[in-house]
Amino acid sequence: MIDLELIFRAHMYSLDRLLVEVKELLGQKQAESFGKEILGSIPTIPSLKDLPAVIAIAMRFEAIxxxxxxASQLAVLDREIERLGGKYLGKNRTRELLSSVAAGLPAAIDRDFQAWLAQQLQ
Incomplete structure (x- = not known):
């Protein structure tokens, strides 16, 4: 059985990478705009100021x-990460970044995330 907490953590790794890239390429205001837009897909995070803390918690494997x-919210979040990444960075750059993140996920996350991705394609 796939652990949804691990899938959420994988998505936080992806968001971290995309936010850094948007900030580096487009500036702080665009990174904030990206963050505000993605929060619409993460109802459990109350505000943009909380997003970095949740990402840090996810990456440190603390209780989350x-x-x-x-499951359905994670599917929406996954689509929004791709859509917004494409909007801000372009589809090709977003795919490169997300592939890079997936390749570098901790083993504890990677197995479940790969199984989850395969389920999404069915």
């Missing part, structure tokens, strides 16, 4: 139950 999303 209160932020984890349902």
């Amino acid at each position: 139950d209160e932020y984890t999303l349902s």
